[in-house]
Structures are given as structure tokens and as C-alpha cells.
Amino acid sequence: MSMIDWNAYHQQVLAGVAEIAVLSPDVIRGYQAIGGAARKTNLLGTKVNELIALAAAVSLRCDGCIVVHTEAALKAGATREEIAEALGTAIGVNAGAGLVYSTRVMDAVKSKAS
Template sequence: MMDWNAYRDQINAAVRGMSAANPDLVRAYAGLSHANAKSSHLDFKTRELIALAVAVSLRCDGCINAHTEAAIKAGASKEEIVDALGVAIMVNAGAAMVYSARTIDAYDAKSAGQ
């Protein structure tokens, strides 16, 4: 498996390099993160559990790394994280089902035209 701390350090170094090249880009991203952190409707732990499910759906190791650490700091248990990941698995399976139906629709439309 991955050395998640070393990976975090690599990502942080790359982001610092991007920031040196285009500080406005990284500042804008940080602004999104800070705006989300000010939510008064969802607590920090819930937001981090959602972020983990989204990170899995997007297949973003950097996001998984950051949001796993944040979820732990927010008090999320392993069981809560597994439940959030279960939602990601369910939604991704549903998305695969929907896109499979679209594929059959494309097949039917294309094969009818031949």
C-alpha cells in the first residue's frame, strides 16, 4: 500500500510549486475550501465523510489522504467512514447501471440505423 504521509508531502510540494507559478489559482482553490468550512448547516465530521465518498467516486488519492486525516481529526470512527464509503459504492454502482442503460440505448439506436 501507499505511504500516505510521504504522498501528502509530495502533493504539498507540487502545490507549492503551482502556487509559485500561479498564486491566484491556488488562492482561489483555498477560498473554496475556506468557504465550505464556514457551513453552518453540516458539521465538520459530516462534511468530511461526504468529502471521502466524493473522493472515492473521483478516484483522487490526494483527496482521500487529506479528507481521511480531517475525518479522523473530526472524530469520525472507522465504522462511520465505512458507512460513507458504502454510499460511494452504491452511487457508483448506480451510475454504472445508468450508463449501461445509455450504452444499450446507443446500441439500439445505432443498430436500427444500419
């Protein structure tokens, strides 16, 4: 049993984006241009790019990105195990970022305590 009805949510995201496209088409064109430019050389291949996108989606906490890139990763041939490995990398980077930013807190503590 899923926590979220991802298929229904995917449709909601697409409908929301379509609404923004009507109201602000230049924003959507700009967004599409950025995504297209990132994939233009295709040196990493679609599957690897989608695995990176999933790791980024987790890091940014973007459910819309998760649903869109999960479907794309699966269509590109990513396995559950490959997705889990990419997510493990995201977890590690996020933990590392927390550790590094903790040093900033300690630096702020030092400056305020003196």
C-alpha cells in the same frame, strides 16, 4: 502493511500544491475560496463534511483528496466505522451510476442497430 506510504504521499501532495501556489497563486486562492465557501455555514459540521469529501474522493479516484480528507475526518472525530459507512455510500452511488450509464449504452445500441 499499507499499499501506499500515505504519510510520504501526503507530503508529496503538499509540496506539489506549494509549487503550484508559487507559479499560479490565483489558482490556489480560487481553490481555497471554493472550499471555504462550501464550509462557511457549517450546517453539516466538519465531520460530516469530511465524510462526504471522502466519498467524493473515492468517486473521483483522487489519492491526494483521500489522504488529505482522511486526516481531516479523523481529526474531526470520525471513526473507522463512520468512514466505512460513507465509503459504502460512495460504492453504492458509483454502482448506480454504472447501471444508469449502462442504459445509455443500450440506447446507443438501439439507435445504431436501426
